[in-house]
Amino acid sequence: MRLILLVAGTFLLGAETPEDRAQRYLVALLKLNTSNPPGNETLVARYIESELEKVGIRSEVLGGDPNRLNVIARLGGDGSKRPLLMMAHSDVVPIEPRLWTVPAFEAFQKDGFVYGRGAVDTKALLAAEMSVLVELKKRGGRLNRDVIFLCEADEEAGSTEIQWLIQNAWPKIDAEFALNEAGARELTPDGTDVFQVQTSEKVPTRVILVARGSAGHGSLPRKDNAVAHLSDAISKLVKAYMPVQMNTTTRRYFRELAKLDEYRWMQPLLPKLESDRTMFETANEIGDRDPELDAQLRTTVSPTMLRAGMKVNVIPNQAEAQLDVRRLPGETKEEVYERFRKLINDPLIEILPEPGQVMPATEPSSLTTDLYKAMERVFLSTAKKAAVIPYMSRGATDGAFLRAKGMAVYGVPVFRRDDKPGRAHGNDERIRLTTLREGTALLLKIVEEIALAK
Numbered sequence: 270m271r272l273i274l275l276v277a278g279t280f281l282l283g284a285e286t287p288e289d290r291a292q293r294y295l296v297a298l299l300k301l302n303t304s305n306p307p308g309n310e311t312l313v314a315r316y317i318e319s320e321l322e323k324v325g326i327r328s329e330v331l332g333g334d335p336n337r338l339n340v341i342a343r344l345g346g347d348g349s350k351r352p353l354l355m356m357a358h359s360d361v362v363p364i365e366p367r368l369w370t371v372p373a374f375e376a377f378q379k380d381g382f383v384y385g386r387g388a389v390d391t392k393a394l395l396a397a398e399m400s401v402l403v404e405l406k407k408r409g410g411r412l413n414r415d416v417i418f419l420c421e422a423d424e425e426a427g428s429t430e431i432q433w434l435i436q437n438a439w440p441k442i443d444a445e446f447a448l449n450e451a452g453a454r455e456l457t458p459d460g461t462d463v464f465q466v467q468t469s470e471k472v473p474t475r476v477i478l479v480a481r482g483s484a485g486h487g488s489l490p491r492k493d494n495a496v497a498h499l500s501d502a503i504s505k506l507v508k509a510y511m512p513v514q515m516n517t518t519t520r521r522y523f524r525e526l527a528k529l530d531e532y533r534w535m536q537p538l539l540p541k542l543e544s545d546r547t548m549f550e551t552a553n554e555i556g557d558r559d560p561e562l563d564a565q566l567r568t569t570v571s572p573t574m575l576r577a578g579m580k581v582n583v584i585p586n587q588a589e590a591q592l593d594v595r596r597l598p599g600e601t602k603e604e605v606y607e608r609f610r611k612l613i614n615d616p617l618i619e620i621l622p623e624p625g626q627v628m629p630a631t632e633p634s635s636l637t638t639d640l641y642k643a644m645e646r647v648f649l650s651t652a653k654k655a656a657v658i659p660y661m662s663r664g665a666t667d668g669a670f671l672r673a674k675g676m677a678v679y680g681v682p683v684f685r686r687d688d689k690p691g692r693a694h695g696n697d698e699r700i701r702l703t704t705l706r707e708g709t710a711l712l713l714k715i716v717e718e719i720a721l722a723k
């Protein structure tokens with residue numbers, strides 16, 4: 270009896286498809302609460318370790334904090350090419366429980382969706398990568414390069430663990446290129462399957478503006494009113510057309526985008542956008558029409574927090590604003606501060622960098638690597654009408670730290686966007702199970718295309 274059960278069990282395990290396996294992993298991962306802070310990502314690390322062990326993949330669980338461990342596993346290749354890294358983070362952003370209509374940590378399923386914090390960002394990718402790694406192991410094909418799997422903690426709050434890994438375990442994750450989160454796949458109204466590969470990211474550069482004036486009674490207006498000076502300064506920054514800069518990624522992005530029906534209006538503007546003389550006016554025209562495109566062309570400023578005063582009849586001597594500045598990777602912080610100073614042009618305003626996490630600014634990943642070309646081939650063969658477009662994300666990821674080390678990192682667009690706007694970091698975060706399954710199959714194709722010896 271025992272023997273029969275064992276045989277049946279082995280048979281079932283053997284019959285599990287990569288898609289089924291990814292689904293089983295995702296359900297388990299969503300039940301592990303890794304809200305950051307505090308993270309507790311070791312829950313995920315131990316789960317992955319035990320799952321990989323079941324199929325004979327040895328992994329290493331390591332990190333700078335026992336509650337926040339990372340996982341590294343490696344399948345050996347024949348060494349003829351440099352390794353491929355598949356990475357995904359294990360932490361998630363916190364939830365606001367009263368805004369969720371379904372449980373956030375139970376892998377609740379309804380109407381073909383699985384709900385849970387991290388379903389989109391980015392436990393689906395984590396599950397798919399685990400499943401692909403296991404599939405490669407099971408199929409046993411010869412690999413032309415090592416395939417490294419990395420599950421890293423603390424992406425959402427401080428990126429402390431990717432920095433720890435670079436410091437302490439670099440040879441274990443060093444690779445020619447990496448597949449990471451932040452790719453975007455979407456169907457346009459005319460039926461084109463658009464695969465956006467993230468190859469670059471803007472750099473969060475938080476800024477504090479401080480206005481200082483004299484305090485006094487509200488009944489006597491003063492020219493140096495700190496609140497008035499601060500609001501002037503903010504409005505100057507927000508209204509200004511910032512300088513335009515393009516890089517290899519954004520140049521190709523605009524060119525490819527203009528081929529889609531929705532963006533055909535950009536076609537006559539493209540030559541003007543590429544010429545230094547007309548770039549600025551053209552960018553203004555494009556930006557006025559579509560803020561998302563504008564954000565690809567320049568450093569952006571969003572005032573988000575204000576602090577001033579405590580009583581309506583007292584003029585405060587200080588007022589403070591925080592700005593969420595997203596810098597183009599080709600600009601330095603100093604250049605941005607200097608420009609802000611000139612635009613504001615007010616001795617009562619001081620510009621301070623916000624203390625906190627500093628992200629590196631990096632060159633975009635190359636569009637000519639074997640991995641980028643392999644993705645292009647796979648994506649173009651996936652749909653009848655497909656477009657592959659590199660893009661720079663407005664949000665930052667751990668990939669920036671690896672790019673800064675010279676690794677080509679790509680946000681791989683295997684999952685179709687199920688909701689618009691997306692629910693990453695939002696309420697009732699969810700992914701369609703068919704989306705997960707299709708994405709897993711696609712990821713497997715890409716990894717086989719780049720890592721299987723022909």
Ligand SMILES: [Zn+2]
Nearest residue numbers: 390391424450
């Ligand atoms: Zn993420």
